[in-house]
Amino acid sequence: MSWFEKYNALKTIIIKEYLRFIRIWIQTVLPPAITTALYFIIFGKLIGSQIGDINGYKYMDYIVPGLILMAVITNSYGNVVSSFYSAKFQKSIEELLVSPTPNYLILIGYISGGVARGIIVGIVVTLVAMYFSDIQVHSYTLSLFVFILTATLFSIAGFINAIYANSFDDISIIPTFVLTPLTYLGGIFYSIEMLPDFWQTLSLANPILYMISSFRYGMIGTSDTDITTAIMIIIGFTLVLFTFAMHLLNKGTGIRQ
Amino acid sequence: MYALEIEHLKKTYSSGTKALKGVDLKVEKGDFFALLGPNGAGKSTTIGIVSGLVNKSAGSVKIFGYDYDTHQAQAKSCIGLVPQEFNFNQFERVIEILVNQGGYYGIPRPQAYKRAETYLRQLELWDKRNDMARELSGGMKRRLMIARALIHHPKLLILDEPTAGVDIEIRRSMWDFLTKINKQGTTIILTTHYLEEAESLCKNIAIIDHGRTIEDTSMKTLLSQLNTETFILYLQSPINDTHNLKSHDLSPFDIHVLDENTLEISIHEKMQFNHLFKLLTDNGIQVLSMRNKTNRLEQLFMRLVDKNRNNSELIETLEQTSHTENLDG
Ligand SMILES: Nc1ncnc2c1ncn2[C@@H]1O[C@H](COP(=O)(O)OP(=O)(O)OP(=O)(O)O)[C@@H](O)[C@H]1O
Numbered sequence A: 001m002s003w004f005e006k007y008n009a010l011k012t013i014i015i016k017e018y019l020r021f022i023r024i025w026i027q028t029v030l031p032p033a034i035t036t037a038l039y040f041i042i043f044g045k046l047i048g049s050q051i052g053d054i055n056g057y058k059y060m061d062y063i064v065p066g067l068i069l070m071a072v073i074t075n076s077y078g079n080v081v082s083s084f085y086s087a088k089f090q091k092s093i094e095e096l097l098v099s100p101t102p103n104y105l106i107l108i109g110y111i112s113g114g115v116a117r118g119i120i121v122g123i124v125v126t127l128v129a130m131y132f133s134d135i136q137v138h139s140y141t142l143s144l145f146v147f148i149l150t151a152t153l154f155s156i157a158g159f160i161n162a163i164y165a166n167s168f169d170d171i172s173i174i175p176t177f178v179l180t181p182l183t184y185l186g187g188i189f190y191s192i193e194m195l196p197d198f199w200q201t202l203s204l205a206n207p208i209l210y211m212i213s214s215f216r217y218g219m220i221g222t223s224d225t226d227i228t229t230a231i232m233i234i235i236g237f238t239l240v241l242f243t244f245a246m247h248l249l250n251k252g253t254g255i256r257q
Numbered sequence B: 001m002y003a004l005e006i007e008h009l010k011k012t013y014s015s016g017t018k019a020l021k022g023v024d025l026k027v028e029k030g031d032f033f034a035l036l037g038p039n040g041a042g043k044s045t046t047i048g049i050v051s052g053l054v055n056k057s058a059g060s061v062k063i064f065g066y067d068y069d070t071h072q073a074q075a076k077s078c079i080g081l082v083p084q085e086f087n088f089n090q091f092e093r094v095i096e097i098l099v100n101q102g103g104y105y106g107i108p109r110p111q112a113y114k115r116a117e118t119y120l121r122q123l124e125l126w127d128k129r130n131d132m133a134r135e136l137s138g139g140m141k142r143r144l145m146i147a148r149a150l151i152h153h154p155k156l157l158i159l160d161e162p163t164a165g166v167d168i169e170i171r172r173s174m175w176d177f178l179t180k181i182n183k184q185g186t187t188i189i190l191t192t193h194y195l196e197e198a199e200s201l202c203k204n205i206a207i208i209d210h211g212r213t214i215e216d217t218s219m220k221t222l223l224s225q226l227n228t229e230t231f232i233l234y235l236q237s238p239i240n241d242t243h244n245l246k247s248h249d250l251s252p253f254d255i256h257v258l259d260e261n262t263l264e265i266s267i268h269e270k271m272q273f274n275h276l277f278k279l280l281t282d283n284g285i286q287v288l289s290m291r292n293k294t295n296r297l298e299q300l301f302m303r304l305v306d307k308n309r310n311n312s313e314l315i316e317t318l319e320q321t322s323h324t325e326n327l328d329g
């Protein structure tokens, strides 16, 4: 394929993925807006007012970055896992498999769809947050960088989940039993400095902690972890998962007998 | 150079099923080629490998000279596939399905849209362009898959049972359509279980069974192997004891009485109808009408497949015996 043809192929996948979740926005964009609004009301306003400051920040302001990032993680992951799995399930993935579109473009296309949903949901949740708290941005570059990288990482993770999935149950197992616990324990609602030593050390093994920490640093300027290390860790995970997803696609795992 | 050249193709599925044990096929450019075989013979598996949906276990595939292992993108660009099972997103609109498929082949959207319009009109689906795929009838879905397979102007169109579940009228218009694009230069490979369809459309033919090619020849050559044909004769008045069907004259013809008004007669190519009818008339039997018992290709097909069944049973027994011997040794 020429570069122009590759460009058209990638564009097609991205447009298709984008239209898919926009068309069903009631299932894809509205729920995170409602959930975060509830978090803000319950944790921010009602309970938060009893808690006081963390690291010198109002509790509400402290949890905003984590809640935004949590929405991005769930939605990027969810977008790719359900879109790719249903393409597998309906066999429409064969439309791509018979075409000359190279595997890396298929992967990048699906990731872009997940990132696009992450961005749209991120914007919506941020708008909701602005109603409850004064959003300030410490570093736009860092915030955006971490935001996009996180969305990318979880889109790839969703893709890998979809490749292995053999039923609709399989696409909710990882989100329920791995993703949600890790996100909640990743320091959205607290600083890990508040934990006993043992739990603090254990938390450092949770990759999501690094994302929330650096995103929070980008937004309000305080962090649980060293920013450079955090970013290296996120980039490292992204590269490893990307390579692994490419390997699975090339082998045809789950999509070619 | 062939449009498609398959050598020693083998496939063992992860379940352990040996779907292909050695398929060889050569399809000339411009051919209208029938790929026949009973259920489970390995037709769809072969097509799956050729179109990139199934990984082969061994053997080689070349498409217009492009080796599948080294020039996959070029090879894929030459092929348009109409699969046996529906494989589009049921919730996408007809027009979107076509434009997107064009995109995957690198065609810009406006151009893909124009092509989609051409094919949807030709296949009488243009009115349905904004319907969701799941809202189409079975026959419409088949035609949608034909339009989709043509969007990138493939040089080789492969259709896996395109007329299954399609009514007679649409089937005929599909045949006309396929004949037309074949005349315009598209090589076509077709699988079907309607043998009269293969007989009337296809120039060359291969039969596979149990994962092996058992015949690969021209339709003419194959049909000329059929040296006896069986006919059903409908009689004006019932047969009775006064009619001597066992008479010496009639004995070269293999005659069975199906019921008192119907006879089944097998005629060798060397025998003459005139002779037969004269003898029947002499015996006081009046024939009202007659028809072929089965389609000619069907008779041949059954014979070849039966023969192969015995052969492959023999091969399997031999393989098992040698296997046992190896174990013993
Ligand atoms: N995905 C699969 N996994 C395991 N075995 C399979 C798979 N697909 C096909 N087979 C087996 O491979 C063999 C060949 O099947 P294939 O679908 O190629 O036959 P076919 O000639 O297309 O038959 P039909 O006329 O019924 O469509 C069969 O024994 C079938 O059970």
Ligand SMILES: [Mg+2]
Residues within 6 Å of the ligand: B043, B044, B045, B084, B160
């Ligand atoms: Mg089949």
